[in-house]
Every structure is written in C-alpha cells, then in structure tokens.
Amino acid sequence: MNDPNLSPTSLTRSETVPALRHEPEAPENAPTNPRGTWGRFALICLPYFWLSVFFLIPFVIVARISLSEAAVAIPPYLPVIEWEQGLIGLWEAAQRWSFENYIWLIEDDLYWKAYISSLQIAFISTFLTLLIGFPIAYGMARAPRVWQPTLIMMVILPFWTSFLIRVYAWIGILKIDGLLNQALAFIGMIDEPLVILNTSIAVYIGIIYSYLPFMILPLYSSLEKLDTTLIEAAQDLGCPPLRTFWRVTIPLALPGMVAGCFLVFIPAVGEFIIPDLLGGSSTLMIGKTLWVEFFSNRDWPVSSAVATVLLVLLIVPILMFQRHETRRNEGDT
Structure with missing residues (x-):
C-alpha cells in the first residue's frame, strides 16, 4: 500500500540507486602466470646486464691494470x-699486487693538481650552464603548446652535427682573426683583437656550448609539469614575484636541476677534446693528462690508476646523493 505522505525525494539512496555490481575477488592462492613472472624478471635483469657488460667488466679490467707494473712489451x-690458474693463482697474484701507481698519484703534484683543476672547471661550467639554461627552459615551458616541439627541436639540433666539428668551429670563432674579433672590431667595441683561444675562457665557452642541451632538456621536463595554480595561489596570498620564484618554482624544478647538473658535471670533469683544442697546453685537466699517460708515455698502469680514481671521485658522491634522496622520499611517504 502506497503512503500518500511519502514523496520521491524521501526515498533512500539504496531504494533509488541500484546496487553496484561487485566483481568476484580472485582467490588468494590463485596460480600466477609464469610467462609474466619471467617477463618481469627479464625486464629487471636487462639494465643490470647492460651495466655489467659495459661498466663493471671494463672497470675491473682497468683496476687490474692499475695494480700492474709497467713494462716494455x-x-x-x-x-x-692469471685466470687459468684458478683460485690458487688468484690468491698468489693478490699477494703481488702493487699500489705504487696510486702512491705515485699522491706524490706527484701533476695529478692531484689536474684533479682539482678539472673539478673546478667542471663546477664553474655547470653553474654557468644552469644560469643560462634555466631561463631558456622556463621560456620553453611557458611558450604556447604549438611552439614547444619546434623549440625542443632547436635545442637538440646541434646534436645532428659531429661533436668534434662543432668544437673545431669554435676555433674559427675565437682565434685572433676569427669571427668574434672581426665582429667586435666592426662595431667599434675593441681596437685590438682579444686573446680568447688557448685560455681557460675558451674551455668554459666550449663546455657550456656543448653541454647546454643536457641542462635545458631536464629543466624543461620539470618546468613543463609545473602547476601554475600554485604560483597564482602564492600571488593571491600576497607573495612577491621574486619570493614566489624561490619558494614555489625552484623547489618544484629541483629534480630537473639536479639531473641537468649531473649530466653536465660528470662528462665535463673527464673532458679531453675541448681543453685540448680550445685550451691549449696551459689548460690542465685530468682527461688530457690521462691521454698523455696512455698514448704518449705508454704507461698503462699509471693511466689506469688515474681513471680508477676519477671514476671513484664521480661515482661515490652520486651514490651518496641517491641514497639520501631515497631516504628523504621514504620519510615523506
């Protein structure tokens, strides 16, 4: 019997909305797909296999040579x-390992000065690359969507030309009678040509130009995902533009900044072509010192020790930073 005082709006949700259909839950002991398990296992092992073949094995070979003695052979x-003698031969060989090559790196000031100079040049170059690349990446991220693919293409366009050819081109630009001095003299800014080639300034210019795309692309990836409503909210709350930039934009773009700095700093430390062609004999960097020891002096044990120390100097801080970031992310969650 219908109640005349009952209106349609007084019906409960369960009376007006049909019950949701619940899918049957899978049993707890359901058999897993072995093909999917092996596929995930292969997908995980593939990068480790790649690192083992192209990183770990060459590093072991270089480290083994660094413990050897130089010989005319x-x-x-x-x-x-001697691997053919098995574990017994390995134990006997371990007793003959010599660390004199590493001691030589400490005693000879040429090598530690080269390390310090390389770290200094790489740090300054990375900082200048960040200062130049951040406004470019920010402008690309704030550009209309239609123009962004074209801007990205313009950033990666230099990679279509050989790295060596691009460095050689800077010789023609920076030399005494090069394009830069001719342009400055034509507009009346200088009376005498500037000496830029074969100086540290030329090395900085070459590194910044060569590795600038490696800084711009990670920054663009972070800034492109930036939520503009956060900036608008900070401005609505009375935050000045500069403070909004430091409090909102910079923290959100920090992952791209860190990735870009790593991509520039790591190859810049061991750079050889740029200091050799643009820096001349006055520029001291560890990559150039390594090349001289390996090819000119043919001292493979010392050069292997130089490469091993350089690798440790680069890998250890990166692993420590990744461990710190992992702990921080776990703490945030």
Missing part, C-alpha cells in the same frame, strides 16, 4: 692475475 704492463 705488448701490452706495456706485467699481468698480475
């Missing part, structure tokens, strides 16, 4: 490990 060192 082919190859120019005495092997300290």
Whole structure:
C-alpha cells in the first residue's frame, strides 16, 4: 500500500540507486602466470646486464691494470692475475699486487693538481650552464603548446652535427682573426683583437656550448609539469614575484636541476677534446693528462690508476646523493 505522505525525494539512496555490481575477488592462492613472472624478471635483469657488460667488466679490467707494473712489451704492463690458474693463482697474484701507481698519484703534484683543476672547471661550467639554461627552459615551458616541439627541436639540433666539428668551429670563432674579433672590431667595441683561444675562457665557452642541451632538456621536463595554480595561489596570498620564484618554482624544478647538473658535471670533469683544442697546453685537466699517460708515455698502469680514481671521485658522491634522496622520499611517504 502506497503512503500518500511519502514523496520521491524521501526515498533512500539504496531504494533509488541500484546496487553496484561487485566483481568476484580472485582467490588468494590463485596460480600466477609464469610467462609474466619471467617477463618481469627479464625486464629487471636487462639494465643490470647492460651495466655489467659495459661498466663493471671494463672497470675491473682497468683496476687490474692499475695494480700492474709497467713494462716494455705488448701490452706495456706485467699481468698480475692469471685466470687459468684458478683460485690458487688468484690468491698468489693478490699477494703481488702493487699500489705504487696510486702512491705515485699522491706524490706527484701533476695529478692531484689536474684533479682539482678539472673539478673546478667542471663546477664553474655547470653553474654557468644552469644560469643560462634555466631561463631558456622556463621560456620553453611557458611558450604556447604549438611552439614547444619546434623549440625542443632547436635545442637538440646541434646534436645532428659531429661533436668534434662543432668544437673545431669554435676555433674559427675565437682565434685572433676569427669571427668574434672581426665582429667586435666592426662595431667599434675593441681596437685590438682579444686573446680568447688557448685560455681557460675558451674551455668554459666550449663546455657550456656543448653541454647546454643536457641542462635545458631536464629543466624543461620539470618546468613543463609545473602547476601554475600554485604560483597564482602564492600571488593571491600576497607573495612577491621574486619570493614566489624561490619558494614555489625552484623547489618544484629541483629534480630537473639536479639531473641537468649531473649530466653536465660528470662528462665535463673527464673532458679531453675541448681543453685540448680550445685550451691549449696551459689548460690542465685530468682527461688530457690521462691521454698523455696512455698514448704518449705508454704507461698503462699509471693511466689506469688515474681513471680508477676519477671514476671513484664521480661515482661515490652520486651514490651518496641517491641514497639520501631515497631516504628523504621514504620519510615523506
């Protein structure tokens, strides 16, 4: 029997809305797909296999050569490990390992000065690249969507030309009678040509130009995802533009800044072509010192020790930073 005082609006949700259909839950002991398990396992192992073949194994070979002694032979060192003798031969070889090459790196000031100079040049170049790349990436992220693919293409366009050719082009620009001095003299800014080539300034210019795209692209990736409503909210709350930039934009773009700094700093430390062609003999960097020891002096053990120390100097801070970031992310969650 219908109640005349009952209106349609007084019906409960369960009376007006049909019950949702619940899907049957899978049993807890349901068999897993072995093909999917092996596929995930292969996908995880593939990068580790790549790192083992192209990073770990070459590093072990270089470290083994660094413990050897130089010799007039082919190859120019005495092997300290003979794999065909098994574990017994490995133990006997370990007792003959020599760390004199590493001690030599400490005693000879040429090498630690080269390390310090390389770290200094790489740090300053990375900082200047960040200062130049951030406004470019910010402008690309704030550009209309239609123009962004074209702007990205313009950033990666130099990669279509050989790295060596691009560095050689800077020789023609920076030399005494190069394009830069001719342009400055034509507009009346200088009376005498500037000496830029074969100086540290030329090295900075070459590194910044060569690695600027590696800074711009990660920054653009972070800034492009930036939520503009956060900036608008900060401005509505009375936050000045400069303070909004430091409090909102910079923290949100920090992952791209860190990635870009790593992509520029790591190859800049071991750079050889740019200081050799643009810096001349007065520029001291570890990559150039390594090349001289390996090819000119043919001292493979010392050059291997130089490469091993350089790798440790780069890898250890990166691993420490990644561990710190992992702990911080776990703490945030």
